[in-house]
Amino acid sequence: MERVVRLTLLGLLLAFGTAAPIKEDWDIYSFHINSTVTSRYATTVITSRVVNRVDAQKEIHFQVRIPKNAFISKFRMRIEGEMYDGVVKAKEQAQQQYTEAVSRGESAGVISSVGRTLEEFKTSVTVAALQKVTFELTYEELLKRTLGKYELQIHARPMQPVKDFKMDVYINEKPGITFVQVKGGLSTNALANAVTKTHAHNQAWVHFYPTEQQQVNCCGEQGMNGDLVVAYDVNRDVSLGDIMVSGGYFVHHFAPSGLPPIPKNVVFIIDRSGSMHGNKMRQTRRALLHILGDLAEEDYFGLIIFDNSVSSWKRELSQANSENLAAAKEFARNIRDAGSTDINAAVLQGAEMLKRNPRDGSASLLILLTDGDPTSGVTNKERIQDNVRKAINKKYPLYCLGFGYDVNFEFLETMALENNGVARRIYEDSDADLQLQGFYEEVANPLLTDVIMIYVGGIDLTKTNFSQYYNGSEIVVAGLIDNNTETFTPRVVALSKSIKMEFESEKDSRLESTGTISDHHLQRVWAYLTVKQLLDKELQLSGAGKENVKKEALELSLKYSFVTQHTSMVVTKPPGENTQVLHKPKEGEKPSRHGHGQAGVGHGVRFGFAPPPPPARMQPPDYDDQSVMLFAGYNPVMAESQDDLQYDSLDFHSMNVPPTDISATEVPPTTQVPWHHKFLLGAENQTIPLCYDVSAKHLKLLQDPDTGLSVNGELRQSLQGGLQEIVIHYKNDQRIEVNTNSITVRDGQHVKAFHWGQDHATAGSATLILRDNEMDVSIGDTRIVILLHQRKGEKLLWPVLRQFPSGNNAEGILVAKPAVFSILQGTSLSARLRFHNREVTALRTSAVDYSKPFAPTLECWSVSPELALQKELSDFLVTQL
Incomplete structure (x- = not known):
């Protein structure tokens, strides 16, 4: 059982060894992470594009950190128009290819363990002079719920500031999402306003779009190195739970x-052998004192300590009343390390204590903490496991906590799994006592x-x-x-x-059958869960049974292209390049930075890629932050040029949004159409947003007096709404004029013309990233994405503010605050809403949300613009662009 459920999306770095890249030699010009979580199953696609900027070939390394519980299912590189795929093979087949490569003097890449939750993937390729390479890695993971939430951890370490840096997370949960939180080091201080999130009923979006300058201000020329954590939970209104059926x-x-919580009987079995000397023992005592303080009065507990001998605080279980807890804490404070390690006798005594003290209506459990192998008494591990299994007899779970790297973790894991428990590594860090407490919290309330x-x-x-x-x-x-x-x-x-x-x-x-889940999605969830459980079962078996389970796990891993303990990924490369075989490390192996030479060195992950139906690669919606749910014109390809990596087809049904070119009202050419748009505005603590109509020509989208930045837009004369032109004014009378056909930058008498899909450009102090249907503009610490939609043959624009100005004086439609209101009563057609001290009737209608991919239509409460914006509409209008 995991301490915290995490989907570790990535820490991606491209570097020579551990040194920072020399930007004059090569440059990461695009760094994207797209993670889609559908019904707790996460598919993450990491795409990094690099250019060799010198007139000579260069070796470029690609490294990425992934969750230990994830299975890599795809890796590929595009070099000079050619695609090179990794191939998943049986471990023995991949090993033969690996051995042949080593015999030719080539190196082997690995995935190595790098800490509590992450593994590190590494490969490299030689890139010709002035050429580009695109790396893409896909991995999948079923999220586990812990302490009332799922957590998604994003570790970012690009090792240099990146112009086009984007992290997008899209969460789609059929039962509805109760809350979404964003935390972690990347969400604070200089990077705080680079994070945007939106939550609307059963969907949520989190974006992290730091500008290059902001990355420099935060972290210097080495780039970012930190975590972004997204936590959420879902509605649980039905006692039977959430059941999805498809395909x-x-x-x-x-x-x-x-x-109601069940009273528990818990026995703590604490290793006090000599190897627990020093900080381990101090942290264990500190954690034990805290845990004892959290016991409920209806709970019963026991304390057993062991080295080469076993002793207990009391022979029988004791009620967790104030008197017993005070005495137990005094006992815990005086635990000292000495002697060797008799795990067998200690666990058997704990099982006997529970057996002697049965209580109806209670839940029993054993918690073992040790940092080493058995070194006294019974030392044969198989015999210990057999003794413990017979003593517990499937009556209650055994949880094994392995302290540090020296412990035999596989031994503890097998013993825990055989007795309906789990094993957990406690890392020798300053927070080890908090790790112990955190684990206990997970099992504290049966x-x-x-x-x-x-x-x-x-x-x-x-x-x-x-x-x-x-x-x-x-x-x-x-x-x-x-x-x-x-x-x-x-x-x-x-x-x-x-x-x-x-x-x-x-x-x-x-x-x-749900219409929001693709047929292959639930099949992959089943395959992931089945493979995981087969690998656990394999640990517990021997002989023919073990081989049969191993064979079944291998067949499924190959069928679904999962890199597991029994499969490897062979990374193919251009002719003359090194072949690499990538291996999945076991839990408990020490971190290793490199893996060259013979097999097994570096604790690598074995990888490869076979071509079963690939997972749908769903780009998360570009949903705007907090207040304004404005525009989406999202291109699933998102390629800078035809030579760049092309994405697979998207599964529209699995995203629960219609395609871009959805039906719209046709207007005869002779009809006079006003400048008009129906805006969406998010609402605090409400899943249905507000919407309001604006009939005007020129809008004040953003005005920041602190920096002199302003953004104005001209509405289209169409019932579909949208903008036909956007003008950005910034320092020294510079401005960027954007329409549906071209982009013009004016600096006094100097004029530069660009077009959609042109790649990167600079315009004075502004950086432009130009794609086929998306323009990313960074000016200082502000970042605006202008998206290009096409609907029924007509093109339209809409901006999404991805990074807010750091000051507090900005105004305009893009920075309108979320509406605050409550619903007094409502029907499917209308509702009575309260805004502060004012009550109004709002009609339930719908509006196209251009800030999401494929421009879905959302339900909304229609009110006046003055009520939604809490200002006069004239405050958001300008006379000219």
Whole structure:
């Protein structure tokens, strides 16, 4: 069980070894991370484009950090118009290719462990003079819920400031999203206003768009090095949970709420051997004191300490009342390290303590903390595992916490899995005591025991029996439906304080295939979960059973192109380049920076790529921040030139948004159409936004008196709305004029003309990144994306403010604050809204949101512009561009 559920999107760096790149030699001109989380399953695509800027060939290294729980499913490079794919093969086949490469004096790339949650992928390629290379890596991960939330961690380390740096996260959850939080070092200080987020019912968007200057101001010429963490949770209104059905597969997320906590019996088994000397022992004592303070009075607990001998605070379990807790804390303060390690005797004594103290309506668990191998008493690991398995007899879980890198983690992991628990590494850092406390918090509140997931009509099921369900966690089961959804019946049976509980769907309700999930999506969730559980099962078996499970895990890994312990990725390269075989490291191996030479060096990840149906690569919506949900003209290709990497087709259904060219009202040419647009404005604590109509020609989009920056726009004469021209004014009377056909930069008498899709350009103090349907403008610490849509043969523009001016004096439509209102009463057609002390009736209508990909139509409450903006409309108009 993970301490915190994380989707570690990436830390991408392109560098020579560990040194920073020399910008005069080569430059990362585009660095994009797109992660789409659909029903807790995350697909992340990392794309980095690099140019060799000198008149000589250069070796360019590509490195990326990925979650340890993720499976890489695709890697490819585009060099001079040629695509080179990684290929997933069985480990033995890849090893043969690797050995042949080594015999020719070539090197082997690896993925190495780099810490608590990350692994590092590394490869390199030689790029000809003045040429570009595009790297693309795709990985997949099923998010786990921990302590009431899912967390997505983004670690960014490009090793240089990047002009076109973008991180986009799109979350789509059918039950609805209850909250979205953004935290981490990259969301604070100089980078704080580079983060934007939007949450609307069952979708959320987070964007991180720091300008190049902002990256320099924050972190110098070495570029950013830090984390962005996105946390969220979903609605849980149905006791049976969220069940998705599509393409013959189902995925069931079960996390009932409102259940009373079950009193627990917990025995802490603490290693005090000599290797725990110093900081380990101090941190353990500190964590234990905190944990004891968190026990509820209805809980019972025991303390066992061991080295080469075993002793306990009391022979029997003790109630967690104030008197016993005070005495137990005094005992914990005096634990000292000495002697060797008798794990067998200690765990057996803990199991015996629970056996002697049965309590109806309670949940029991053992928590073992050790930092080493068994060195006294029974030292044969298989025999210890057999003894512990017989003593526990599947009655309660055993959690094994391995302190530091010297511990035999595979031994602890196997012993935990055999007894319905998990193993967790505690890292020897300054926060080790917090890691211990954090783990305990995950299992501190059991809500159900003996959970059995039943699926009539379901086959090829993942794990369906769970010893305990804890508050803030989630049980996930996937499988195939044998016949059809009408005969498929899910049911959950469990115990709550010895009372049998059953969770079923409503009598008259039927499961229906969701139209928002593509058929292959649930299949990949099932495959991911099945492979993970097969790998865990393999650890617990021996002989023929072990080989059969290994074979099954290998076949699925190859079918779905997952890089696992049994597959490798062979990275093919241009003729004459080194062949690389990439390996997945085991948990517990020490971090390694390089992996050259013989197999196994560097704790590498074995990778390759076979071509099953690739995952749909869904670009997350360009949804604007906080207040204004304005425009989206999102190009799934997003390529700077025809030579750059082309993306696969997008699955529109899986994104729950229509394509760009959606139907619009046709207006006869003779009809006089006004300058008009229906704007969307986000609302605090409301999932349905406001919308308001503006009929005017020229709009004040942004005006920042602190920097002299202003952005004005001219509406189109069309019922579809949108802008036909945008003008950006900035320092020294410079301005950028943007229309649907071209871009013009004026600096006094000097005029420069650009066109859409031209790549990079500079315009005085402004940096322009020009794509086929997207223009990215950075001026100081402000970043504006102007998107180009085409609807029914007509082109239109709309701006999205990705980085707000750092001052507090900016005004205009782009920086309008979210509306604050409450709904007093409402129907499907209208609602009575309260704005401060004013009540109004609003009609429920819809508006096209151009700030999202494919311009979806959103429901909204229609009000006057003065009410939505809390100012007179005239404050947002200008007489000329």
